[in-house]
Amino acid sequence: MSVRALRQAVDGLLPSLAPVRFVAEDGTAVKAPAGYTRPPDDLLREAWRRMVIGRRFDTQATALTKQGRLAVYPSSRGQEACQIAGVLALRAQDWLFPTYRDSVALVSRGLDPMQVLTLLRGGWHCGYDPAAVRVAPQCTPLATQTIHAVGMAEALRRNGEDGVAMAFIGDGGTSEGDFHEALNYAAVLRAPVVFFVQNNKYAISVPLARQSAAPALAYKGIGYGMRSEQVDGNDLLAVLSVLTAAVEHARSGQGPFLVEAHTYRMDAHTNADDATRYRQADEVETWAAADPLTRLETHLRAQGVITDADVDAVQEEAEALAATVRAGMNADVQADAFELFEHVFAEPTPQLREQRALLASELDAQEN
Numbered sequence: 007m008s009v010r011a012l013r014q015a016v017d018g019l020l021p022s023l024a025p026v027r028f029v030a031e032d033g034t035a036v037k038a039p040a041g042y043t044r045p046p047d048d049l050l051r052e053a054w055r056r057m058v059i060g061r062r063f064d065t066q067a068t069a070l071t072k073q074g075r076l077a078v079y080p081s082s083r084g085q086e087a088c089q090i091a092g093v094l095a096l097r098a099q100d101w102l103f104p105t106y107r108d109s110v111a112l113v114s115r116g117l118d119p120m121q122v123l124t125l126l127r128g129g130w131h132c133g134y135d136p137a138a139v140r141v142a143p144q145c146t147p148l149a150t151q152t153i154h155a156v157g158m159a160e161a162l163r164r165n166g167e168d169g170v171a172m173a174f175i176g177d178g179g180t181s182e183g184d185f186h187e188a189l190n191y192a193a194v195l196r197a198p199v200v201f202f203v204q205n206n207k208y209a210i211s212v213p214l215a216r217q218s219a220a221p222a223l224a225y226k227g228i229g230y231g232m233r234s235e236q237v238d239g240n241d242l243l244a245v246l247s248v249l250t251a252a253v254e255h256a257r258s259g260q261g262p263f264l265v266e267a268h269t270y271r272m273d274a275h276t277n278a279d280d281a282t283r284y285r286q287a288d289e290v291e292t293w294a295a296a297d298p299l300t301r302l303e304t305h306l307r308a309q310g311v312i313t314d315a316d317v318d319a320v321q322e323e324a325e326a327l328a329a330t331v332r333a334g335m336n337a338d339v340q341a342d343a344f345e346l347f348e349h350v351f352a353e354p355t356p357q358l359r360e361q362r363a364l365l366a367s368e369l370d371a372q373e374n
């Protein structure tokens with residue numbers, strides 16, 4: 007390849023130097039880079055509605071952990087622009103491969119909130135039928151979902167289906183070997199998959215600088231030959247615009263796409279950890295001023311897209327959802343612990359038999 011052709015090939019893959027942005031922190035519009043379209047007002051209004059409801063779901067789930075009603079909950083407060091834009095960029099025929107942090111995205115995709123919380127309440131399965139809703143179970147082993155997403159995307163393509171798979175992943179997950187294998191495989195196959203990195207700056211207590219020396223995580227796509235972009239993850243307009251373009255790129259047969267969203271996790275990793283031990287209050291305050299929901303609301307009010315009456319109506323809707331979740335908690339999860347062993351292999355291995363027997367004897371001991 008000539009130097010000129012090589013340069014053109016590299017330029018075609020590179021992300022913008024600064025994260026793509028449509029709206030500044032104070033809600034005023036800024037000029038976005040060429041090639042990105044501002045989403046229409048009715049879609050922005052719907053995105054804002056989903057963000058309000060998503061945040062209420064998130065704060066309610068967090069409150070339930072404090073009351074001991076929910077075993078664990080990884081909050082995505084502060085990441086709502088990413089959660090909602092990821093869902094709005096997809097169509098019904100597309101597949102979503104979420105992580106444990108993406109419950110708000112699942113509720114926004116239309117899944118029953120109680121089903122979304124099943125696993126976190128101590129049920130053994132994900133609570134919903136993945137094939138029916140085209141959402142994979144929320145993934146806890148880091149980055150394995152990226153490989154599953156590539157497999158699904160390739161399967162959709164081979165079946166002649168017009169679907170795209172989108173894998174959500176955190177910044178820490180991009181340091182896993184599975185992530186690199188997934189990117190390589192996707193790029194070689196030209197699979198219709200979008201890798202969506204929510205860079206929320208920490209992998210539990212490990213800050214980004216301690217786990218990656220990349221100038222931005224978006225650059226991780228280039229070496230595999232993958233078109234990549236970085237975006238302000240607290241600007242709903244920008245995330246939605248970039249992800250919509252990425253999905254379109256994948257759907258139209260141009261291969262995979264990597265998007266990195268710069269955002270911040272406002273709460274601790276989960277209710278089980280203490281974030282004050284590894285990050286400073288002023289850092290959290292700075293990000294609080296960049297809140298994605300306030301930013302969108304201020305912007306849409308100034309543009310006349312939403313009014314006080316809309317805000318009241320959506321608040322009411324969000325409160326109703328929170329009440330439904332609280333009421334749903336009164337019914338215990340029906341879980342048969344032995345089913346855990348039934349869906350691993352067609353024939354149980356000696357280890358599984360041994361574990362099953364151990365569980366049986368422990369339960370017997372508890373009863374007697």
Ligand SMILES: Cc1ncc(C[n+]2csc(CCOP(=O)(O)OP(=O)(O)O)c2C)c(N)n1
Nearest residue numbers: 107146147148176177178179206208209210
């Ligand atoms: C393969 C694997 N290694 C380690 C862990 C333990 N672990 C759980 S969450 C986490 C940090 C993940 O951080 P990041 O990918 O940035 O996602 P975030 O939780 O910030 O959304 C780690 C190391 C795991 N779940 N899976």
